Structure formats: C-alpha cells, structure tokens
Amino acid sequence: MRIKVKLFGGLKLPFKHQENVGEYWITLEKDYTIENLINLLSLSGKPLIIVVNGFICNDLQKKLEDGDFVSLFPPIAGG
Amino acid sequence: MKKIIRINMSKDVPEVVEEAMGRYEGLGGRGLTSGIVSSEVEPLCHPLGEENKFVIAPGLLGGTASAMSGRLSVGCKSPLTGGIKESNAGGQPGQALARLGIGAVVIEGKPRGGDLYKIEVSKSGVRVVKDNSLKMLTNYELIERLRKDYGDKIAVMSVGPAGEMRLSGASVACTDMELRPTRHCGRGGVGAVMGSKGVKAIIIDESETKALEPRDPEGFRDANRRFVLGLQRHPVTGQGLPAYGTNVLTNIINEVGAYPTYNFREGQFAGARRISGEVEAEIEKERGGNPTHGCHRGCVIRCSGIYHDKDGHYLTKQPEYETVWAFGGNCGIDDLDKIAMMDFLCDDIGLDTIEMGVAIGVLMEAGLIKWGDADSAISLLKEIRVGNPMGRIIGNGAEYTGRAFGVDKVPVVKGQGLPAYDPRAVQGIGVTYATSPMGADHTAGYSIATNVLKSGGFVDPLKPEGQIELSRSLQIATAFIDSTGMCLFVAMAMMDQPETYQALLDLINSFYGWNMKESDVVEYGKRILKMERDFNIRAGFTSKKDRLPMFFYKDPLPPHNKVFMVKDEDLDKVFDW
Numbered sequence: 001m002r003i004k005v006k007l008f009g010g011l012k013l014p015f016k017h018q019e020n021v022g023e024y025w026i027t028l029e030k031d032y033t034i035e036n037l038i039n040l041l042s043l044s045g046k047p048l049i050i051v052v053n054g055f056i057c058n059d060l061q062k063k064l065e066d067g068d069f070v071s072l073f074p075p076i077a078g079g
Numbered sequence: 080m081k082k083i084i085r086i087n088m089s090k091d092v093p094e095v096v097e098e099a100m101g102r103y104e105g106l107g108g109r110g111l112t113s114g115i116v117s118s119e120v121e122p123l124c125h126p127l128g129e130e131n132k133f134v135i136a137p138g139l140l141g142g143t144a145s146a147m148s149g150r151l152s153v154g155c156k157s158p159l160t161g162g163i164k165e166s167n168a169g170g171q172p173g174q175a176l177a178r179l180g181i182g183a184v185v186i187e188g189k190p191r192g193g194d195l196y197k198i199e200v201s202k203s204g205v206r207v208v209k210d211n212s213l214k215m216l217t218n219y220e221l222i223e224r225l226r227k228d229y230g231d232k233i234a235v236m237s238v239g240p241a242g243e244m245r246l247s248g249a250s251v252a253c254t255d256m257e258l259r260p261t262r263h264c265g266r267g268g269v270g271a272v273m274g275s276k277g278v279k280a281i282i283i284d285e286s287e288t289k290a291l292e293p294r295d296p297e298g299f300r301d302a303n304r305r306f307v308l309g310l311q312r313h314p315v316t317g318q319g320l321p322a323y324g325t326n327v328l329t330n331i332i333n334e335v336g337a338y339p340t341y342n343f344r345e346g347q348f349a350g351a352r353r354i355s356g357e358v359e360a361e362i363e364k365e366r367g368g369n370p371t372h373g374c375h376r377g378c379v380i381r382c383s384g385i386y387h388d389k390d391g392h393y394l395t396k397q398p399e400y401e402t403v404w405a406f407g408g409n410c411g412i413d414d415l416d417k418i419a420m421m422d423f424l425c426d427d428i429g430l431d432t433i434e435m436g437v438a439i440g441v442l443m444e445a446g447l448i449k450w451g452d453a454d455s456a457i458s459l460l461k462e463i464r465v466g467n468p469m470g471r472i473i474g475n476g477a478e479y480t481g482r483a484f485g486v487d488k489v490p491v492v493k494g495q496g497l498p499a500y501d502p503r504a505v506q507g508i509g510v511t512y513a514t515s516p517m518g519a520d521h522t523a524g525y526s527i528a529t530n531v532l533k534s535g536g537f538v539d540p541l542k543p544e545g546q547i548e549l550s551r552s553l554q555i556a557t558a559f560i561d562s563t564g565m566c567l568f569v570a571m572a573m574m575d576q577p578e579t580y581q582a583l584l585d586l587i588n589s590f591y592g593w594n595m596k597e598s599d600v601v602e603y604g605k606r607i608l609k610m611e612r613d614f615n616i617r618a619g620f621t622s623k624k625d626r627l628p629m630f631f632y633k634d635p636l637p638p639h640n641k642v643f644m645v646k647d648e649d650l651d652k653v654f655d656w
C-alpha cells in the first residue's frame with residue numbers, strides 16, 4: 001500500500017531526499033501500524049502530534065490503510 | 080510600595096496625582112486594569128468620552144529580576160466590543176514602569192481642545208507636555224523623533240494615526256529591545272481610547288532604574304532558577320517556540336482542517352506551507368534577519384524574530400501566527416513578503432493585525448477586492464493612514480466593514496473579529512470565543528493547547544463534550560497569568576510540569592511574602608472574570624452576546640463538514656462554578 005507522509009516543525013528524514021519538500025509517498029507492506037511507520041522513518045526528532053487524514057490520532061497501534069495521509073509534528077505551540 | 084499615577088486630562092493643565100494602591104493592593108496586570116475599570120468606569124459611558132478611563136498596569140512580577148515577567152496590560156471600556164477590555168503586550172514599557180515603582184497609570188477625563196500631549200515618566204516624576212508637532216506621525220516616525228529628543232534609553236507606548244483618529248481597530252504600540260514600535264496591545268480598539276485622551280506617547284526613562292527587591296531574595300533567586308530550567312526543559316518553550324515562533328501553528332492547524340480560509344468558508348488553505356513558520360524561519364536566516372529573538376529583556380523563550388526584505392533590510396518584526404493567518408489564509412494570500420509588509424503597516428499606523436485581516440476578508444466576501452489580491456489589501460491599509468472614508472471604514476474593524484458593505488457573513492463575537500482557529504473544527508475555542516468577556520479572543524482560554532497540541536491532556540476538538548470545562552479552567556488560569564506579567568506561553572510548560580507551576584507560585588510568594596497556593600490561583604482568576612462579567616452586564620450585555628454568529632451553527636466547514644455543536648444552555652454554564 002502507498003502512504004503519504006508529511007513532515008513538519010523541523011522533523012526530517014535521516015537522508016536528503018530529492019524532492020525535499022517534506023512530503024513523501026512511501027510504499028509499505030500490509031498491516032503496518034503508525035508506530036511501525038514512525039520506527040521505519042527514523043526521524044530527526046520524536047513526533048508528538050500525529051494527524052491521519054485530518055484527524056488527530058492518539059493510538060500508535062492504529063493500522064494504516066492504502067492512500068492514508070499521515071502528518072507528523074514534534075511538540076509545538078503558539079497562539 | 081507601588082503607587083498609582085492618575086492623570087486628569089480634563090484640566091486646562093493636565094493634573095498628575097500620585098496615590099497608594101489602596102483597595103487595589105495585591106492586583107497587577109489584567110487583575111488591576113479590570114479592577115479599576117470595573118469599579119471606576121460608568122459601564123454605560125461612551126468609550127471615547129471623558130467618563131472612560133485608560134489604565135496601564137505591569138504585572139505582579141513586572142520590574143523584578145524574574146524571567147518572562149515584562150508583559151503589560153492596558154484596560155478600558157472597548158469601543159469595539161462596548162464591554163470591558165484588557166489587552167496585553169510585551170516590549171520594554173512594562174518592566175520600565177514597574178521598576179519605577181508604578182503599579183498603574185490611570186488616564187482620565189478628556190482635553191477640551193484638539194491638543195496632543197506626551198507623558199514623560201522618569202525617576203523624578205511624571206510630566207504631561209503639550210506637543211502638537213507629533214500630530215499624525217506614524218509609530219516608526221514618532222520613535223525616530225523621540226530617539227533624537229530623548230536618546231535611546233527609553234521605552235515608549237504610543238498610538239499611530241489610527242489611534243489619533245479614534246478608530247476601533249487602533250492599537251497601542253510598545254517598543255521592543257531595539258526601540259522599535261513592534262509589540263502591540265492590539266485588540267479591542269484600546270488605541271482609540273488612548274487617542275481620545277489626547278495622549279500620543281508615554282515616554283519612560285529606563286536609564287536609572289533597577290530591578291525591584293524581593294521580600295525573600297534567596298527564595299526568589301531559587302524559584303527563578305527552577306522556573307527558567309522548567310521552560311528550557313519543556314520541548315515547546317525550550318525548542319519549538321524559539322526555533323519557529325508561533326507561526327509553526329500554520330501547518331498543524333491546516334492539517335487538522337481548522338485553518339479559517341477565505342473568510343471562514345473552508346478549513347484548509349492550499350498555500351499554507353508557503354507561509355508557514357518553517358518557511359518564515361528559513362527566509363529570516365537566509366536574509367540576515369533572526370528567527371529567535373525576544374520581545375523584551377528577560378524573555379528566555381524568544382518566540383519572536385526579525386524579518387528582512389528581499390534586499391536584506393529590516394522590514395518588520397517576525398509576523399506571528401495570527402497575523403500571518405489574518406492576511407494570509409483568511410484572505411487567500413500566500414506571499415510572506417506581502418504579509419510582512421502588512422504587518423509593518425499595521426505596526427506603523429497603529430492597528431490590530433487580526434481585526435484588519437478579518438475586515439479585509441469581509442471586504443473580499445463583499446466582492447470589493449478579489450481573494451488573494453495582496454496589493455489591493457496593502458493599498459487599503461495605506462488608506463487608513465491617510466484617513467479617507469474607505470480607510471476609516473476598515474480601520475473600525477470587521478463588523479463595521481460588514482455593515483458598510485451589506486455583508487451577512489461577518490465572523491465576530493461582541494463585535495471583535497475571530498482569530499485563527501475555526502470553532503467548527505476546534506469546538507473548545509468556540510466556547511472561549513463565545514463566552515470570554517473580551518469578545519472573540521483566542522488567548523482568553525486557549526483550548527487549542529488541549530484540543531490539538533496535546534498540552535494538559537487531550538479533548539477531541541470535533542465533539543462538543545468536555546469543551547465547557549476545558550474553556551472554563553483555561554479562562555480562569557489565563558486571567559491569573561495575565562495578572563502576573565508573565566507571557567502566556569509559560570503556561571505551555573506549566574500545564575505539563577507541576578514543578579514549573581510551583582516555581583511561578585514561589586516567585587510570587589517570595590517576592591511579596593505571600594503564601595499563595597494552587598487553590599488561590601483559581602480564586603484569583605475567578606475574581607477577575609467575575610469583575611469583567613459584572614461590568615459587561617451593567618453595560619447591557621445578556622447571554623445572547625455569548626454566542627457565535629449564526630453561520631457557525633448552520634454552514635458545515637470542509638473538510639470535516641462539522642458545525643459548532645456546543646449548546647446554548649451549556650455556554651451559559653461556563654461561569655457557573
């Protein structure tokens with residue numbers, strides 16, 4: 001399945017990606033959870049806020065589905 | 080001993096009187112401005128009339144050596160909302176006034192003629208000086224003049240042409256560490272009230288002041304150390320805010336579908352990434368600006384920055400999230416340089432960026448200019464400086480603009496424009512917008528922290544459940560923090576780290592010799608909200624004013640296609656404690 005990963009707030013992949021815009025399509029095996037995905041990415045920082053298809057996700061064991069959009073953020077704030 | 084300075088502008092020669100804190104002892108910042116306004120201002124008065132008072136108050140910890148304590152509150156009856164108003168800002172004036180032992184400055188009455196005055200505050204006292212040569216100077220022009228006359232060891236509060244014209248979107252500027260007029264008490268038209276008193280500028284001599292002595296210096300130093308450590312340790316106050324500023328929010332609010340776009344028609348903006356804090360910080364670094372800069376001495380979080388233009392020259396301070404949104408997604412504009420120009424114009428003319436962005440969005444809704452047309456938006460702001468009829472309409476805010484052009488979709492509560500979070504996608508902030516005595520104000524009870532950013536737990540933003548309790552407890556805590564002189568961002572660390580919360584209490588207790596506990600904080604906050612609500616009720620407000628505009632209950636917001644679902648009878652329970 002294909003998942004779109006979007007990285008924000010300074011989160012980066014460990015290698016320089018050619019389309020360095022913070023948005024990547026990733027192909028995964030079936031039965032991948034959010035936690036598996038985060039481990040796979042080995043990002044520069046630990047994501048705290050996870051948004052899947054526009055919904056805040058608090059369950060790291062949630063199974064991903066083909067075509068999901070996953071947005072990852074470190075701890076951030078403002079106002 | 081702190082003192083209150085009263086200045087009566089109705090006298091032929093304005094009269095200055097010093098008095099003890101008296102019945103206001105123990106109050107600071109918002110607690111003090113709201114205390115004075117609620118007990119001394121006739122609630123039915125005209126906000127621009129002589130019965131209104133313009134109150135300035137540093138916080139409880141203002142003027143001390145504690146980190147983050149330089150915020151200052153101004154208060155009055157608001158010409159925008161018709162209710163009580165407190166608006167606070169960073170910059171240097173808060174510390175400077177407090178170090179001179181001043182608990183509050185109360186400007187009363189109104190000069191009969193059209194003369195303009197400046198107020199000089201120094202160790203040797205307070206002087207009110209007529210100076211008509213300052214008329215209609217913009218804030219940056221004014222500061223250049225004052226720098227020549229007084230040197231640069233000053234801190235200044237001022238109004239631009241918008242305040243002199245008494246427009247309801249006018250702000251009060253406070254100078255920053257570089258003596259630039261970049262930090263604004265923006266909301267509610269407080270600049271119009273200062274302007275109505277005939278006061279152009281308050282010039283505070285910083286040169287011979289020193290930090291106030293705590294009752295228990297040892298305990299105070301220790302508490303400050305723990306407080307700073309707590310802020311540095313927390314990932315938000317220690318890393319996120321310093322690196323990207325508040326505009327780091329653009330992406331997350333957009334991703335969760337709560338980013339008000341095209342005057343609250345949609346919840347996502349295609350150009351969001353281009354105007355995000357991440358991109359802004361890159362531009363600032365590239366052009367020799369600075370993405371990590373404090374708005375006043377003593378700030379250790381440093382969420383602000385310096386924004387340079389394409390040629391590497393100073394353009395404005397780092398436009399923060401609300402500003403970038405107001406002129407950005409709200410108006411369909413995705414060009415950071417143009418947004419930064421609008422930020423500069425608002426600082427210079429003396430205007431609230433949120434109110435101006437929402438007003439221009441309403442004008443776009445009316446079809447007068449096209450969505451995304453940044454150049455026309457910039458021209459409109461320049462018309463406010465000139466003071467022609469079009470400029471004056473926009474300068475009076477979103478509701479006034481909507482009425483002038485027959486628009487029915489006007490996002491305001493109590494006449495004040497909604498900030499950068501759609502209440503249909505973050506229901507908790509809708510409760511705060513609807514019920515805060517200040518009108519639509521995100522800072523009054525920042526539910527985004529818990530609805531989206533996972534500070535202090537998590538409450539699902541798309542459901543009505545739990546939002547009343549969330550907004551209530553945040554409104555109470557905020558009323559207290561706004562009274563301490565602390566920047567509200569300290570709350571991000573305090574919500575997650577009980578020891579940082581305790582350190583703040585220890586700072587206050589060791590400074591004053593008090594014994595304040597967590598339960599006292601809640602009582603303190605409630606007392607302030609009660610005074611503010613009481614003023615509004617006497618000014619004629621009923622529960623009908625504690626509602627969002629109808630379209631939020633009716634028009635679903637894409638992408639989640641939700642409406643605002645918190646019931647009216649629940650909104651009426653926010654202040655039942």
Ligand code: SF4
Nearest residue numbers: 169374378380382566
């Ligand atoms: S964190 Fe930001 S707003 Fe708060 S005092 Fe520091 S620079 Fe000013």
